[in-house]
Amino acid sequence: MASTAAAHVARRTASLSAPTRTSARSFSSALLGSAEEFPGVPSLRPAPARASAVSVATIPELGLTVATESSARASTVLLHLPAGGSASEASGEAGCSHVSKFLSFKSNARKSSLGTLRMMEDLGITPIARAGRTSAIIGYSATPDVAADPDMLDTLASPCTFEAWDVRDAVKTAMIEREQAYSDPHLILSDKIHTAAFGEASSLGRSFYVDAVPSTESLAAFRARAYGSSGAVLSATGVADHEAFVAAAEAAFGAVPAGGTGASPAATMVGGEQRVPAATAYAHLAMALQAPSDPVVAAVLQKCIGLSGASGFGSSELIGAYGYANGEDAASLVASLVTALQAAAGAPIEAAKAAAKGDALLDGGLADSVVAGVAVDGAYDFAAVAASYDAVTVETIKTAAEEALAGPLAVAAVGDVSSVAHHYDIAKALSS
Incomplete structure (x- = not known):
């Protein structure tokens, strides 16, 4: 019995002290990275993001x-x-x-x-x-x-x-x-x-x-x-x-004629009215004023109009308010748009600036922001764009709104226009 136990212990000791056999595959894995062990396999770790310039x-x-x-x-x-x-x-x-x-x-x-x-x-x-x-x-x-x-x-x-x-x-x-x-x-x-x-x-x-x-x-x-x-x-x-x-x-x-004539010709806003009757129960109405020459101020003023109870819209030439209602409620629609244009100067400017800045940096995608910025200013810098909106003041917006309200008014109506006020009456209400 004692000799059997001693033999068992001896065999166990010998097995523990014997060197462990390691395959070539396991050995290489311990010493090499995945890119070296499997050359040509793409890395699963993405490249670090770079700051945009x-x-x-x-x-x-x-x-x-x-x-x-x-x-x-x-x-x-x-x-x-x-x-x-x-x-x-x-x-x-x-x-x-x-x-x-x-x-x-x-x-x-x-x-x-x-x-x-x-x-x-x-x-x-x-x-x-x-x-x-x-x-x-x-x-x-x-x-x-x-x-x-x-x-x-x-x-x-x-x-x-x-x-x-x-x-x-x-x-x-x-x-x-x-x-x-x-x-x-x-x-x-x-x-x-x-x-x-x-x-x-x-x-x-x-x-x-x-x-x-x-x-x-x-x-x-x-x-x-x-x-x-x-x-x-x-x-x-x-x-x-x-x-x-x-x-x-x-x-x-360089292999083709340069062509091109620069910017499109300018036009003078004169104001007026367009009415398009249509067989529908709704009246769609837009009122537009001349946009400020500074596109940053114009963008903030457009958001101010939107925060004043109407849908604001704008282009490089115009800013304004839009809405629609049942034909019989056209008078209320006209009044709401007039109020929105008049109240724009008193809208929460910080909220308007934040919304306009977000549109400038994000709306339409990076590519559109870059090409639009370079087309207007000859350069594009994200920090400079953000700073230009931050620099707009309450007084700037108030002055811009007053100048726009004092200028020409454009009115367009589509649909059931029978109860929509005409240009003369809307202009009179806007100036009161």
């Missing part, structure tokens, strides 16, 4: 300003064309801005429409095309590695060749959008309030939407002036190498 450069011979933002996870490339809006249309070019929006990414001297479409699909690109009264924007969103793709920048820069089928499709699409807009009271008001403010014959007063089919010659003349690099701003988010992007932009835009 905007760099701006000008290419004098092209008249093009190029801005890049460095930290966005996705890239949006936008070409801001200050003369691409309907206000820049010459005589005989009505509707060219609207149709031109749908000629973006169509056939050019280097690629057909189908070739461009296939290229964008291969690159995972989403095209962007917008137009309005005072400007147009074309561009694309993509991953940062293709933001400076030379073929895409060439597509932004290259003039359209106006193939018959491209023009036909663009006109048809513009007509469809026009019909959709004219069935929406909000879009009708947006169109008509400018007509009321500036007059139907002025550059800012005529309708943005195409009413008649523009000729190919008119489209070509408009785009030759409006869709060039001169006076334009090219911005891109998510671009780490600013110099490389500027070089790629210079190569693309």
Whole structure:
């Protein structure tokens, strides 16, 4: 018995003292990191976030300003064309801005429409095309590695060749959008309030939407002036190498005529009224005043109007109040909008500043904020934008509101307008 126990203890001691066998796999795991043990496998740890910074450069011979933002996870490339809006249309070019929006990414001297479409699909690109009264924007969103793709920048820069089928499709699409807009009271008001403010014959007063089919010659003349690099701003988010992007932009835009004519022409606000009767039980009403020349003050004043009991709206030219009600309550609607405009100067300014600052920094996305800031000020700095709103004072808003109320009034009404007061009576109530 004793010898058996001793043998057991001896075997146990020998097993404890024997070296442990370790496989090559376990040994390497103990000494190597995952990236070294499995080369080529992407890291699961994301790169640390970088502070956003905007760099701006000008290419004098092209008249093009190029801005890049460095930290966005996705890239949006936008070409801001200050003369691409309907206000820049010459005589005989009505509707060219609207149709031109749908000629973006169509056939050019280097690629057909189908070739461009296939290229964008291969690159995972989403095209962007917008137009309005005072400007147009074309561009694309993509991953940062293709933001400076030379073929895409060439597509932004290259003039359209106006193939018959491209023009036909663009006109048809513009007509469809026009019909959709004219069935929406909000879009009708947006169109008509400018007509009321500036007059139907002025550059800012005529309708943005195409009413008649523009000729190919008119489209070509408009785009030759409006869709060039001169006076334009090219911005891109998510671009780490600013110099490389500027070089790629210079190569693309330097190969085509600069064109461009700078900003759209100015118009004088005269005030007036537009009424669009429609078979509906509701009355939609907008009242607009001339916007302050300082866009920061205008944005804060617009929020003050919204905090005074109405829906505030604004553009680079106008600020105002909007509302709707049953036709029989039109008198109360008029009174509420008049009160909102009169009370704007007394609205909580800190709340208005915070809302306006949030819109400036966040509304519409980083790409739109950068291109808009550079187009207006030639630069964009997040801290400077925030500080400009913080600097607005109660006295500044009070003065701006008084000056706006003393100026012209524009009124637009859509729907059951039979009980809506006319311009003379509204202007009288507003001045009382």
